[in-house]
Amino acid sequence: MPLYDTNSIKIYNTLSGEKEVFEPITKGHIGMYVCGPTVYSNVHLGNVRTFMSFDMIFRYFKHLGYKVRYVRNITDAGHLENDDDVGEDKITKKARLEAIEPMEIVQRYTVDFHNVLRTFNFLPPSIEPTATGHIIEQIELIQDIIDNGFAYIKNGSVYFDVHKYNTSNEYGILSKRKLEDLIHNTRTLDGQSDKINPQDFALWKKAEPSHIMRWPSPWSDGFPGWHLECTAMSTKYLGDFFDIHGGGMDLKFPHHECEIAQNKAAKGQDPVKYWMHANMLELNGSRMSKSTGNYINPAELLSGKNDIMSKGYSPSVIRFFMMQASYKSVLDLTDEGLQAAEKGFNRLMDAIELLDTLKTDNTSTFNVIEWKQKCYAAMNDDFNTPILIAHLFESVKFINQLKDGSATLSTDDLKILKETISVFVFEVLGLVNVKKEASGIDKLTGAVEILINLRKEARVNKDFALSDKIRDELLEAGIQLQDGKEGTTFTTN
Numbered sequence: 175m176p177l178y179d180t181n182s183i184k185i186y187n188t189l190s191g192e193k194e195v196f197e198p199i200t201k202g203h204i205g206m207y208v209c210g211p212t213v214y215s216n217v218h219l220g221n222v223r224t225f226m227s228f229d230m231i232f233r234y235f236k237h238l239g240y241k242v243r244y245v246r247n248i249t250d251a252g253h254l255e256n257d258d259d260v261g262e263d264k265i266t267k268k269a270r271l272e273a274i275e276p277m278e279i280v281q282r283y284t285v286d287f288h289n290v291l292r293t294f295n296f297l298p299p300s301i302e303p304t305a306t307g308h309i310i311e312q313i314e315l316i317q318d319i320i321d322n323g324f325a326y327i328k329n330g331s332v333y334f335d336v337h338k339y340n341t342s343n344e345y346g347i348l349s350k351r352k353l354e355d356l357i358h359n360t361r362t363l364d365g366q367s368d369k370i371n372p373q374d375f376a377l378w379k380k381a382e383p384s385h386i387m388r389w390p391s392p393w394s395d396g397f398p399g400w401h402l403e404c405t406a407m408s409t410k411y412l413g414d415f416f417d418i419h420g421g422g423m424d425l426k427f428p429h430h431e432c433e434i435a436q437n438k439a440a441k442g443q444d445p446v447k448y449w450m451h452a453n454m455l456e457l458n459g460s461r462m463s464k465s466t467g468n469y470i471n472p473a474e475l476l477s478g479k480n481d482i483m484s485k486g487y488s489p490s491v492i493r494f495f496m497m498q499a500s501y502k503s504v505l506d507l508t509d510e511g512l513q514a515a516e517k518g519f520n521r522l523m524d525a526i527e528l529l530d531t532l533k534t535d536n537t538s539t540f541n542v543i544e545w546k547q548k549c550y551a552a553m554n555d556d557f558n559t560p561i562l563i564a565h566l567f568e569s570v571k572f573i574n575q576l577k578d579g580s581a582t583l584s585t586d587d588l589k590i591l592k593e594t595i596s597v598f599v600f601e602v603l604g605l606v607n608v609k610k611e612a613s614g615i616d617k618l619t620g621a622v623e624i625l626i627n628l629r630k631e632a633r634v635n636k637d638f639a640l641s642d643k644i645r646d647e648l649l650e651a652g653i654q655l656q657d658g659k660e661g662t663t664f665t666t667n
C-alpha cells in the first residue's frame with residue numbers, strides 16, 4: 175500500500191484562503207507547475223528559497239509514493255523591466271549592456287541556476303520548458319482569447335481586456351484585489367498607451383526595430399507578454415485541469431491573477447486546483463531583491479566573501495536554516511540565524527553518526543512509532559518543516575541519552591529510528607551530511623558519498639545517462655563503485 179493512502183495532506187490553497195485536504199485529480203498522480211527564474215542575472219538566495227520550498231514539497235510527495243510530474247519553466251523572453259508592459263526586456267537589456275547575444279545571457283544564467291540548484295541538492299524537475307520554445311503555443315492561446323472576445327488588437331500589439339473579463343467579477347479572485355481599487359490606484363498616462371484601460375495587460379507586444387528577441391505572429395513581429403508563457407506551458411504539459419500551481423508570494427499579483435484570467439478567457443476555466451505561494455526571504459529586515467540591491471548571491475554566502483556575514487556557510491546549513499521556517503512565513507537571513515542553524519545542523523549530524531554505534535536492549539524507553547507518526551503529521555499539515563525539525567531534535571535528545579546509558583531501545587525500534595531519520599533528514603529535507611568532509615577527517619569519503627547520493631537520485635528519476643556518467647567518470651578518476659544489497663560502496667586504486 176503506498177504511503178499516500180495513509181497520509182492525508184492538508185494544503186493552504188491561496189484561492190480559497192483555507193487549508194484544504196489535498197485530493198489529487200487522478201489518484202496517485204500529481205501535476206505541479208512552479209514559475210521558474212528569469213535568466214538575466216545570477217539567482218539570489220531569495221529565488222533559491224522559493225525553489226527550495228517546492229523542492230521539499232516535491233520530495234515529500236515522491237516519498238509518499240506519488241507519481242509527480244513537476245514542471246518548472248525558464249523565462250527567457252517577454253519579461254520586461256519592472257514587471258511592466260513597457261520598458262526593455264530584462265534579458266535584451268543585459269545583452270545590450272554586455273554587447274552579446276540575448277541567448278548567451280540566457281545560457282550563462284541558466285547554467286548558473288542549475289549549478290546553484292545542484293549545490294543545494296535540489297532534485298531536477300520532470301520538465302523544464304522555456305518560453306522561447308513555446309511561442310507557437312502562446313500565439314494559439316492569444317488567438318483563442320481574441321476569438322472569445324476578451325482581447326483587442328492595437329497597432330500590432332494584443333491586450334487582454336480586463337474590464338470585459340471582469341463582468342463576472344472574476345479579476346482579483348486569487349489576489350483578493352478589486353478592480354475598482356486598482357482603477358483608483360493606477361496612474362493614467364494619457365496618450366502614452368495603446369491600452370483601452372491601464373489595467374489591461376499585454377498578450378503580444380509589437381517589437382520596436384531595436385528589439386532583438388522577436389517572432390512572427392498574425393499581429394506583428396513581436397514577443398509574448400510575460401504572463402502568457404506559464405499559461406501555455408502549464409496546460410501543455412499538465413492538461414486543462416491540474417493539481418498544483420506554485421510560485422513566490424510576489425507572483426500572486428499580477429502574474430498569477432493574469433494567468434487565471436487568460437485561462438478562463440481562452441478555455442473557460444482556471445486549470446489549477448491548489449494555488450500555493452512560498453513566502454519571501456528577507457535580508458536584514460527587508461525583502462531580498464535584485465532591483466533594490468538588497469540581496470546576496472549563493473556563491474557569496476557559501477564562500478563568506480561578502481560584507482554582510484561573518485563567514486561562509488555550507489549548502490546544507492543554509493538549507494537547514496531555510497527549512498527551520500514554514501514555507502508560508504517570511505524569513506529573515508541574518509548572520510546570527512545562520513550561526514544558530516549551523517549549531518543545530520551539526521548537533522543533528524552528530525546524533526545521526528552516533529546511530530551506528532548504539533547498543534540495543536530488550537525494551538525501549540522511547541515510543542518510536544508515535545514519534546514517527548508525529549513526523550508524518552507535521553509534514554501532512556501543509557509541509558510544516560519547523561515542527562518536523564522540532565520532532566527530529568526530540569530524537570537527537572533521545573539518541574544522546576542512549577549513548578550515555580540513561581535510555582534504552584530495542585533492535586526493531588532502532589531500525590525504525592534510523593530509517594525514519596534517514597527519510598526525513600536526507601530524503602525529504604534534502605540535507606547532506608558534509609560534516610565529516612568539513613572537519614577534514616575524510617574529505618574523499620564525504621565527496622564520493624555526495625556523488626553516490628546524486629547517482630541514487632538520478633536513478634530514482636530514471637536519469638540513467640547521469641547515473642552512468644557519475645559512475646564512469648569516477649572510474650576514470652580511479653574510484654570504483656560497487657552496488658550491493660546494503661547500498662553502494664567504493665574502492666580506490
Ligand code: AMP
Pocket residue numbers: 209210211212213219220221222223224421422423424425453454455456461462463
Ligand atoms: P524571478 O527570476 O524574478 O522571476 O523570480 C524567480 C522566483 O523567485 C519567483 O518565484 C519569485 O517569486 C521568487 N523570489 C524573488 N524574490 C524572492 C525573495 N526575496 N524571497 C523568496 N522568493 C523570491
Ligand code: ZN
Pocket residue numbers: 208209210404421429
Ligand atoms: Zn509564471
